Amino acid sequence: MKQHAVIDSPYGALTLVAEDGVLCGLYMTDQRHRPPEETFGTADDGPFAQVEEQLTAYFAGELKDFSLDLRLNGTPFQRTVWDQLREIPYGETRTYGELADALGNPAASRAVGLANGRNPIGIIVPCHRVIGASGGLTGYGGGLERKQRLLDFERGSAGRTLF
Incomplete structure (x- = not known):
């Protein structure tokens, strides 16, 4: 239900x-x-x-790691990517390529990006912490402005932009 x-x-x-x-x-x-x-x-x-x-x-800036039971409904590959997202520390970022490398498949950065975009539990499963190879912001289901705000918030640097 x-x-x-x-x-x-x-x-x-x-x-x-x-x-x-x-x-x-x-x-x-x-x-x-x-x-x-x-x-x-x-x-x-x-x-x-x-x-x-x-x-x-x-x-409020008082919690950096969520400890909630989650039901991540998706393909096995998507769930693997989403699990990897949860390993990105608060205030840090990873590129799609770095995630693909961590999964043992360096050629899978595009597939990682597609799985990232289908993340059903935004913020808690921090897909906003994934950036492009150049270090700039790329797609975000919630919009690039929100992504930038979330990253700035986590870095304690409101107003600074990555792009």
Whole structure:
């Protein structure tokens, strides 16, 4: 059974989705690859207390690592990429090529990028920490402005841009 709730954040409204009480989605407004609203299940804040608590602490700069049960629904390759995203430390970035290397397949940077773009649990699974080979920002499902703001926030350098 799926349930969802919409919460406010410094980056706009976030839609949280749980399947059988486990977080399976965190979507931003106007996010690319956002599933249709009717797939989010019934509106219910019940399963999200811990998620909201940790997101609040993250946005306050008090939490750097999330400790939540997640249900990452995707292909085996996508799940491997998303697991690798969770290994990128707070305030740091990796390139798509570096992620492909870490997966043991240096030629897979494009596939890593596609999997990164399909990440169903933004922010918590930090796809915003992945940048282009040149060090500049490349695609982000939540928009490049949000990506830049998240990176600046984590680096404690609001106002500085990478591109």
